[in-house]
Amino acid sequence: xxxxxxxxxxxxxxxxxxxxxxxxxxxxxxxxxxxxxxxxxxxxxxxxxxxxxxxxxxxxxxxxxxxxxxxxxxxxxxxxxxxxxxxxxxxxxxxxxxxxxxxxxxxxxxxxxxxxxxxxxxxxxxxxxxxxxxxxxxxxxxxxxxxxxxxxxxxxxxxxxxxxxxxxxxxxxxxxxxxxxxxxxxxxxxx
Amino acid sequence: xxxxxxxxxxxxxxxxxxxxxxxxxxxxxxxxxxxxxxxxxxxxxxxxxxxxxxxxxxxxxxxxxxxxxxxxxxxxxxxxxxxxxxxxxxxxxxxxxxxxxxxxxxxxxxxxxxxxxxxxxxxxxxxxxxxxxxxxxxxxxxxxxxxxxxxxxxxxxxxxxxxxxxxxxxxxxxxxxxxxxxxxxxxxxxx
DNA sequence: ACCTGAACACCGTTCAAGT
DNA sequence: ACCTGAACACCGTTCAAGT
Numbered sequence: 001x002x003x004x005x006x007x008x009x010x011x012x013x014x015x016x017x018x019x020x021x022x023x024x025x026x027x028x029x030x031x032x033x034x035x036x037x038x039x040x041x042x043x044x045x046x047x048x049x050x051x052x053x054x055x056x057x058x059x060x061x062x063x064x065x066x067x068x069x070x071x072x073x074x075x076x077x078x079x080x081x082x083x084x085x086x087x088x089x090x091x092x093x094x095x096x097x098x099x100x101x102x103x104x105x106x107x108x109x110x111x112x113x114x115x116x117x118x119x120x121x122x123x124x125x126x127x128x129x130x131x132x133x134x135x136x137x138x139x140x141x142x143x144x145x146x147x148x149x150x151x152x153x154x155x156x157x158x159x160x161x162x163x164x165x166x167x168x169x170x171x172x173x174x175x176x177x178x179x180x181x182x183x184x185x186x187x188x189x190x191x
Numbered sequence: 192x193x194x195x196x197x198x199x200x201x202x203x204x205x206x207x208x209x210x211x212x213x214x215x216x217x218x219x220x221x222x223x224x225x226x227x228x229x230x231x232x233x234x235x236x237x238x239x240x241x242x243x244x245x246x247x248x249x250x251x252x253x254x255x256x257x258x259x260x261x262x263x264x265x266x267x268x269x270x271x272x273x274x275x276x277x278x279x280x281x282x283x284x285x286x287x288x289x290x291x292x293x294x295x296x297x298x299x300x301x302x303x304x305x306x307x308x309x310x311x312x313x314x315x316x317x318x319x320x321x322x323x324x325x326x327x328x329x330x331x332x333x334x335x336x337x338x339x340x341x342x343x344x345x346x347x348x349x350x351x352x353x354x355x356x357x358x359x360x361x362x363x364x365x366x367x368x369x370x371x372x373x374x375x376x377x378x379x380x381x382x
Numbered sequence: 383a384c385c386t387g388a389a390c391a392c393c394g395t396t397c398a399a400g401t
Numbered sequence: 402a403c404c405t406g407a408a409c410a411c412c413g414t415t416c417a418a419g420t
Contacts, residue, residue: 001383002383002384004383004384004385005383005384005385008384008385028411028412028413029412029413030411030412030413038385038386039385039386039387040386040387040413040414041385041386041387041414041415041416042384042385042386044413044414044415045384045385045386050413102352105352105354105355106352106353106354108354108355109353109354110354140365142361143365146355146357146358147358147361147362147365149355150349150355150358150362151362153349153352153355154345154346154348154349154362155345157345157348158341158344158345161293161296161297161344162297162300163296163297163299163300163301164296164299164337164340164341164344166337167337167338167341170333170338171338171341171342171345174331174334174338174369174370175366175369177369177372178365178366178368178369178372179365181368181369181372192402193402193403195402195403195404196402196403196404199403199404219392219393219394220393220394221392221393221394229404229405230404230405230406231394231395231405231406232395232396232397232404232405232406233403233404233405235394235395235396236403236404241394
């Protein structure tokens with residue numbers, strides 16, 4: 001990449017970051033280009049879709065969350081605490097980018113989305129923590145990585161809705177509790 | 192209202208109904224007008240916003256759900272069964288109108304939304320069933336009408352996301368179970 | 383190589399002009 | 402009273418033309 005292009009790209013990412021956190025995930029691409037004093041077509045040449053822009057912007061966050069899952073899996077703390085703590089981190093992170101949850105929910109099933117790989121990695125990281133807690137007998141045995149991803153998405157979505165957000169913390173506890181309720185009540189309920 | 196206007200209105204509602212179920216809640220108002228062979232401005236004069244159109248269209252559904260809550264509160268079936276059954280009905284209904292959940296979540300806090308009153312009524316209906324189950328000691332005591340509304344919204348939203356929908360039924364059971372887990376585990380968890 | 387203005391097909395809002 | 406075309410300010414996509 002040419003030096004001027006690289007500089008342009010970095011500048012676009014910086015501007016996009018503030019625009020997205022301020023206005024939410026739905027800011028118009030035109031707006032971002034305007035803020036960066038750049039033609040719309042230039043922005044789109046660097047990042048052909050909103051997903052591509054987000055992928056570049058959120059890569060760090062995704063990597064951090066994945067790394068954190070790895071650390072938590074190594075520690076000696078109880079597996080169920082590690083799991084809940086990680087889920088909490090995931091949900092908390094999304095509040096920074098209002099509306100990102102819907103894009104992630106779409107990306108996990110869309111091979112062509114620029115966010116697809118990151119979402120799949122995230123799901124796998126969660127699945128490992130979940131399996132570990134299940135092996136210890138402290139998480140419901142009838143959940144898998146897809147379920148956990150969906151539960152995280154639901155909680156993140158909740159925080160995105162201004163009218164429902166006040167209940168987000170409380171319902172986080174309720175659902176975390178449900179995940180950890182153990183296999184006993186799960187068995188009686190699924191059959 | 193003049194007879195021709197009434198006829199126009201009914202026709203618009205019929206067309207909008209099929210358009211919304213087919214394409215989801217985000218169909219363009221222009222599209223609906225086109226389908227109805229009517230100017231866009233005419234559609235907007237009858238229904239100035241998307242919410243207004245939905246309010247007219249979904250009034251019947253809202254009324255049915257509210258009425259059903261009333262019936263369930265009267266029956267001799269266990270209060271917890273009534274509650275879960277009603278929540279299931281609510282969630283199932285929203286699958287017919289893809290995307291309606293986000294609008295409802297916004298409307299419950301927006302006095303000016305045409306959907307506000309219907310959402311408030313729905314929340315109250317759910318709260319009554321919840322209170323009844325709590326009085327019987329079969330639902331978590333630390334939930335209120337807002338929590339229940341949010342939980343229903345989360346489950347409805349889940350069904351709206353194609354990638355997550357396959358888990359919707361299973362997670363419905365998980366969350367229904369969490370609502371009914373009783374006050375015991377709730378107490379240990381909230382303090 | 384990289385950038386950009388402009389044309390395009392869309393959207394919802396608004397209103398003056400028609401019947 | 403009720404309807405409507407048209408102008409408006411937006412959006413993301415696409416591409417020929419510039420440096």
